[in-house]
Amino acid sequence: MANKNIRGEGPRPGKGRKWTFLIVIVVLALLAGGIFIYRQISNRPVDYSDIREHFKYGSIGSEPANGIPYWIWKVLPEMFPEKLPGQGYASLGLIVEPGKDTPIGFSERTVFIKRVGLNCSVCHSGTYRESPSGRATLVLGMPANKFDLQGYLNFLGACAQDQRFNSESMLSEIDKIGGKLGFIERLVYSKVAIPRTREALLQQTKDLDFMSAAPLWGPGRVDTFNPYKSLKFHFPMHKLPPSELVGAANLPAVWDQKDREGMHLHWDGNNTSVDERNKSAALGAGVTPTTIDLPRIQRVADWLWTLQAPKYPFPIDQQRATRGKPIYEEKCAGCHSFGKAKVGQVTLIGEIGTDPARLNSYTYELLCNQNTLFAGYPWRFKHFRKTPGYANRPLDGVWLRSPYLHNGSVPTLRDLLEVPDQRPKVFFRGYDVYDQQRVGFRSDVSEEGGKPFFRYDTAVPGNGNGGHLYGTEMPPEEKDDLVEYMKTL
Ligand code: HEC
Ligand code: HEC
Numbered sequence: 001m002a003n004k005n006i007r008g009e010g011p012r013p014g015k016g017r018k019w020t021f022l023i024v025i026v027v028l029a030l031l032a033g034g035i036f037i038y039r040q041i042s043n044r045p046v047d048y049s050d051i052r053e054h055f056k057y058g059s060i061g062s063e064p065a066n067g068i069p070y071w072i073w074k075v076l077p078e079m080f081p082e083k084l085p086g087q088g089y090a091s092l093g094l095i096v097e098p099g100k101d102t103p104i105g106f107s108e109r110t111v112f113i114k115r116v117g118l119n120c121s122v123c124h125s126g127t128y129r130e131s132p133s134g135r136a137t138l139v140l141g142m143p144a145n146k147f148d149l150q151g152y153l154n155f156l157g158a159c160a161q162d163q164r165f166n167s168e169s170m171l172s173e174i175d176k177i178g179g180k181l182g183f184i185e186r187l188v189y190s191k192v193a194i195p196r197t198r199e200a201l202l203q204q205t206k207d208l209d210f211m212s213a214a215p216l217w218g219p220g221r222v223d224t225f226n227p228y229k230s231l232k233f234h235f236p237m238h239k240l241p242p243s244e245l246v247g248a249a250n251l252p253a254v255w256d257q258k259d260r261e262g263m264h265l266h267w268d269g270n271n272t273s274v275d276e277r278n279k280s281a282a283l284g285a286g287v288t289p290t291t292i293d294l295p296r297i298q299r300v301a302d303w304l305w306t307l308q309a310p311k312y313p314f315p316i317d318q319q320r321a322t323r324g325k326p327i328y329e330e331k332c333a334g335c336h337s338f339g340k341a342k343v344g345q346v347t348l349i350g351e352i353g354t355d356p357a358r359l360n361s362y363t364y365e366l367l368c369n370q371n372t373l374f375a376g377y378p379w380r381f382k383h384f385r386k387t388p389g390y391a392n393r394p395l396d397g398v399w400l401r402s403p404y405l406h407n408g409s410v411p412t413l414r415d416l417l418e419v420p421d422q423r424p425k426v427f428f429r430g431y432d433v434y435d436q437q438r439v440g441f442r443s444d445v446s447e448e449g450g451k452p453f454f455r456y457d458t459a460v461p462g463n464g465n466g467g468h469l470y471g472t473e474m475p476p477e478e479k480d481d482l483v484e485y486m487k488t489l
Pocket of ligand 1: 119149252282284300301
């Protein structure tokens with residue numbers, strides 16, 4: 001009764017004003033809804049105008065298919081710290097720059113929700129230090145000498161297998177680390193993102209299960225082709241001969257691609273096209289034929305085309321180096337210097353004599369399947385071949401490419417000039433302090449600050465340090481001269 005009286009007494013708004021008001025409200029609501037939907041469904045990578053930043057943090061298109069929703073990725077190390085070897089993602093050997101939201105090698109893109117994926121720099125950027133107390137110098141394009149990719153994959157798998165990987169527990173942890181999810185985003189995380197991500201990670205772990213029978217990769221290495229056989233082509237991994245399932249290879253340096261055009265590269269020289277090497281590498285980062293971001297990969301490729309290896313930053317004994325130069329020219333340049341006849345060619349496995357596992361892991365069956373990828377697109381793969389050995393690679397910036405050979409089985413340049421019996425049988429990987437005497441990273445240190453380094457045993461399948469006997473017959477003095485000269489490459 002009282003209400004009716006009050007309403008009845010008040011002035012009634014005019015009819016025109018009421019309609020204008022309604023229309024404005026509807027238009028605003030539509031606009032807000034439109035912006036909201038556009039923001040949600042539009043495909044928005046985070047972009048960087050500086051090419052170095054793009055290389056470090058820019059997208060190559062891995063997020064939509066294989067990325068992890070941002071807040072899940074962010075909360076995992078907080079929620080499951082016991083599954084990491086140390087504090088946060090950095091403990092996997094990833095490089096974290098101050099003030100950055102992700103480590104180097106992780107890009108962000110929003111497709112409905114923000115996702116995090118891998119890019120080229122996760123495998124192709126590293127650091128070196130002059131001494132344990134020295135500052136780390138970041139080098140883009142060098143091998144990711146400290147990054148334990150298998151450790152990262154295992155961490156994700158272990159998280160997914162944990163009962164706490166469920167919407168309720170995870171959302172409450174996301175709240176604790178300051179994730180301010182709006183109503184709809186919360187709903188999406190709860191009903192879709194968290195259960196789906198868990199499912200996908202469990203499936204990936206299952207697909208990669210065959211790796212538990214093979215030796216660990218350790219930091220700075222990845223089995224290039226076996227995960228590919230399983231994840232992309234669903235090969236029956238347990239039916240393949242065990243000898244084919246070991247293929248851990250060093251992450252290579254990727255500078256100066258221009259001078260490498262037409263060379264048989266990848267460790268076994270299985271592809272002569274720089275362009276296809278770039279694209280096949282992107283597949284390794286989780287890009288798929290439908291999500292591949294060609295313009296953004298091209299930006300990286302254009303930059304790598306002429307990127308030069310950094311010069312050796314420590315003192316060089318010029319007299320020794322001068323004596324070493326003709327030795328290099330005589331014994332090594334033919335296979336390893338730009339412009340020489342055999343560089344970029346493949347040396348038969350019987351002649352080179354290094355560990356055959358990586359060569360054998362790349363099979364004719366895989367080759368046939370790779371040729372079906374991107375079928376129908378102008379950029380489909382056409383240049384993969386099965387080769388009978390390992391490639392003679394240019395040695396530019398070789399000082400930053402330790403440990404040496406395709407499987408990283410020889411810690412320093414000086415060690416490579418000894419006969420295999422005299423090369424270190426067991427050493428440690430994952431340290432970035434430089435050994436200026438023997439030229440390579442220090443490999444005699446088992447831990448730093450309580451974090452153990454990876455123990456590399458050359459007796460393990462795929463880890464053999466035999467072969468490549470060039471120069472091993474020289475007297476020690478000449479070996480020292482040659483190594484001194486190689487600092488200048
Ligand atoms: C998951 C780690 C990883 C990522 C991510 C990655 N690569 Fe690589 N890349 C490798 C490995 C390992 C090889 C060597 C493969 C082999 O021969 O076994 C390689 C080889 C290459 C080569 C050939 C080098 C040579 O001299 O043989 C180029 C060029 C290259 N990558 C560029 C790229 C680009 C460009 C991207 C990003 C679009 C990228 N890579 C992303 C691991 C990676
Ligand atoms: C007949 C060709 C040939 C000659 C001559 C040759 N090499 Fe090699 N070299 C190779 C091949 C092939 C590989 C790759 C082997 C592997 O990774 O299993 C290699 C690998 C290397 C590597 C490792 C590169 C890396 O990125 O890890 C170094 C260093 C090297 N050679 C130095 C030398 C030196 C020094 C000499 C001269 C004393 C020399 N090579 C002579 C063919 C040759």
